[in-house]
Amino acid sequence: MEKSQVEIAYLKKFAKWSLILVALSVILLFSMGAATTIGPMQIPLDRALKIILHQIPLVDNLIPVQWESIEEAVIIQLRLPRVLSAVVVGVALSVAGTAFQCLFRNPMADPYVLGVASGAGFGAALAMVLRLGFSVFGAIYAIPIMASMGAISTVFLVYGIARTGTELPVLRLLLAGIAVSSFFSALISVMMALAGEDLHVVYMWLLGGFSLSRWEYLYVAAPTVAVGFIILYAFARDFNIILLGEEQAKQLGVEVEKIKKMVLIIASVVTAVAVSISGIIGFVGLIVPHIMRILVGPDHRILLPSSALAGASILVLCDTIARTVIRPAALPTGIITTMLGCPFFIYLLKRSGKIRI
Amino acid sequence: MKWSKKFRNMNFMRKLGILIVAILFAELFVFGKTSVNASFPITVVDDLGRIVTISKAPTRIVCIAPSATEIVYALGLGDKVVGVDIYSDYPTEVMSKRRISNIYSPDPEEVSTLQPDLVVMYSFHGPGDPNVENLERLGVPLIVTYPTTISDVFRDIRLVGNATGKYLEAKAIVEVLKERVDRVKNLTCNAVYKPKVYFEIWYPLIYSVGSGSWPHNLIEIAGGKNIFENVSTSWVNPTEEEVVVAKPDVILTIRGMPGYHENLETIKSRGTVWGVPAIKNGRVYALDESLVGRPGPRIVDGLEIVASILRPELFNVLTTLTLDLNMAQLQFSTQKLTLQFPVRAEIEILKAANNGSLIFSTLVKGPGTPKNLKLIGNYLKIDCGMPQGLMFTLKIYYSRSEIDALMVKEESLKIYHWNEEDAVWNPLESVVNRDKGYVKALVDHLTYFALMGESQPSVWEFSSAIVDRFISGGNSAIYMRCRLRNGKETLMVN
């Protein structure tokens, strides 16, 4: 049978997608490598890589130790958790942003639209002001745990307010999200007014950064985000169809209500986890999906993984900038993402002509 | 009539003499009143460049910062203080005063209920501080302190002294403090080696100090090098790596910040990346917030302590240990601090009035011993930020060989404390435990301590005793080398 150009091009699409993902992965690995090398202690890339590889149980015997223990400690205990946290949070926010933009069919949706960030911020502020340290864990765990609890409670609140019978109308979700978000933001302000000498610590946390990154946080955050991403990716084709409108999607056999609930919960959990380990990092969840949509198209089967990879790279880059630009002080990373993300997005907007979903 | 006649009849010289005496008297009278209210109204310029006029001697002073409180009390104005902030706790008299609840943004209404005629505050913000403008609305003279160095603190003492008519007192205090600072400076300024100091205010979000703060100034004068001296702000948030890369030799932490309890063990547990020289050498010290965190007169105490920590060899300090006082623990039991080297000693805290940190140093040199007493071991110095209410037992261990070498009567062993005012060593009620080899005394104040005993007259007069310990094979005899009065040296068997 004669194959027209169109058919060839279409079947090649999947190959093209794989290529895009490989390219983005390479960029991500490169960013991670660069970030691991950059820091006040000069450690060349090859030594850093050897140190990292040495940690893997089966490979370690192949690599002789040719570095000082302080270098290993810096790479493994300080830089690596920081870089990996940036990757995890970048993936989480980009994927949640993409999912919410599809769910709400609204280009202005971002991971914080349902109030998750405000809830998390309130939980964290509470932990810091009350100086909570659970007996077993200590204060460094109190903040992420309280932040997660705050975030999850906003999800329940929003879900409960918006639900009508068995349905979950999207408009009600948005409005409930705005209400709950404002409420918790007000509570955060109250916490800050009562904070006294802790005000600064709360404020810095809210601005979003990776100074507190540790392996223990990653043991929880990384699997959660990975599982969340996989589940959302499995429904990528359904996301495409939901963009046509809920009624048409139902008529094409998509279980819209079930998917809405699933997206709400998973995207919120993933966002909650991200915020609890890094504070409130803005712009990534809103802008990265748009950038990738302009670059790779609206099909969620490529958009979701591309956004994840691109978001991770961008956040790693921003974090590296944040901790080198005014050495020895570290700027909160959230400031960098906003300051860089905004102009870049405006540039892309002008070039492509419009925001589309 | 009679008097004037008498006067006219006096000798000229006598007249002159009486006149001179009268004038002197008058001057005395006038100047004698100066310290009360003669030179009011006074105009001063405070740390923010504000011109403040105090129309009469203040009788109701409100202090909105612990440093302000301590300065005002040091000037002898304690009885005029009607209100302090919630963090002021020194001297103990302030505990009964009314409190202002917010030190960061004081509420003018709250202040006004105390009806002050002078308010002294500390600005966290600096020029353009909205809290200052807020309090100005009271219409009460407001003096704002904003010190960044120890010299600034002296300036503040003089400022408050001038404003309250206590400029003589201020001058005297500053002179004494300055002398102490200069003493430290002279010792440290020529040193080639300056230990790198990391001053940690908060963890895990790291807060340290930059060159715009007085802890930095304190470290510099004390002979150290703040690892963040290149940062011009007063505080800085570095990444952990920045701290670790700087390889600090000494880590100073603060006691008294609620929620912050870092010490050697906790910093070690931060991971091997924190294997900096300070940790390896165990040079992590906790300083009382009241000694280094308050830009008032006691900051010089803090300076001296930090100097002895940073450069012990300059200050004849052999070792320094710190102990965190734990009020909760002291409710039920006691806290112990044991020193093994060079002196074996033990402190058991029985009572304390505040959490804080206790600093325990051994010194080579100290206030000189009296002629009839011999020093066993080294001098001990115990410092604490909040010494009031502290009660502990001090045990100093000795060995028989030591006292024999020094020809000291065991029964005469007592722990002596240095009486600063009288400049003498006074004995404490001490108990000698011969079996266990220690002398114990109950202590309730902090100063130098020494274990001393009366020496017995002997054939050999020792101008100095040098004890070497030899252990000869199989036979653990101990020999001593002594110098005889005639200048010869000999060996003695114990």
Add this chain to the structure above:
Amino acid sequence: MVLLKICGVDCCYGSTKVLENVSFSVDSGELVGLLGPNGSGKTTLLRAISRTLKPKVGAVFLNEADIFSMKSSEVAKKLAVVPQIASLDFDFTALDLVLMGRHPHMGRFEREDRADLEIAKEAMMLTNTWHLAEKPINELSGGERQLVMIARALAQKPQVLLLDEPTSHLDINNQIGIMDLLRKICLEKNLAALAVFHDFNLAARYCNSLILLHKGKIFAIGKVEEVLTEENIREVFNVEVIVRRHPITNSLYIVPVSPLQAETVAPPQNFRIHVICGGGSGALLVKLLHIHGYHVTAGVLNLLDSDYEECMLLKIPVVSEAPFSPITEENHRRNLSMIEQADVVILSNVCFGNGNLKNLEAALYAVEKGKEVVVVDETPIRQRDFTGGVAERLYEKLKSKGVIVVKNCYEIPSILKKIEN
């Protein structure tokens, strides 16, 4: 065979009943049109059938299976919906959109394979949209987009097709094109199709049968001519129309009579109007006059002339002539006497041949008799003259004699009012 059966369906929005006891069925190969005024429940019925809205009472059967007992993806394999044109503001290509129709047939982790692509291609070829395959959907015109939507529905390989106003926003050639396509597809693929229409003529022309909904109930159901009657339309839509069979296409067509809603016929006036017409040119006119209550007579009309039939329907006295015969002298004289009894004579936009030239003479007679004459001059006489110029001359003569000339029938009632006063 019956593919789609709707049994006793009631639908409610909240407490408002929107559909009541709707029952009908659609066979394979049948294209059924669904008509009704706004708010009659057409869209609701479509939603109920497409499993978007669950009926309170009753059931919808797809091939004997209750759709609500099946998963929505199962239903989507058999039933496809072509929505009204919606604004699609995204970058998916037309082919992407058509391939979405394959979703119900694909497993969760499957990708579109060659087979799916073939099916999509076939559907797009059928709708003549294959050449648009790689164009982004928002760059297509309305008609092209609708065709792509139909292609998507076809790609689902359904047995039943639902269409919601498939031609409402399209221009005429797209409308015809799409309806031709739909009929062809229904027949070729043995689909049962149900489409909502607003355009009676289109529905009448293409549908095998019609359903007329009124206030949530089925008002009429059956063959086109049974459903589309003037009474039904008057009852349901509250508008007067004329229903005629088109001579060329042989399909029913409907023409609205007055731009205003005529509720009842106006009370009888004493004005008598005689209408000279023929060949269909007078039907509207006559009806219009009848509604306004005038006493109407007409002549001369051949039997079997459509105007004659209209007059018969309205019980209007007519001078009639044998079919296909020229006007006899006798009938002409009868015509003239009718004219004498009338107050106004109206000449419609009728074509003149040698057979009915006498009607034009009758109009001249009316003028000479001093009757008020109104001439409807919609198309130029030259185009209506089949007498080789004779009619034209007479016509011009008529016009020069001081007659009122109007361009279309709707102006006439106001003219008559003026004449009356």
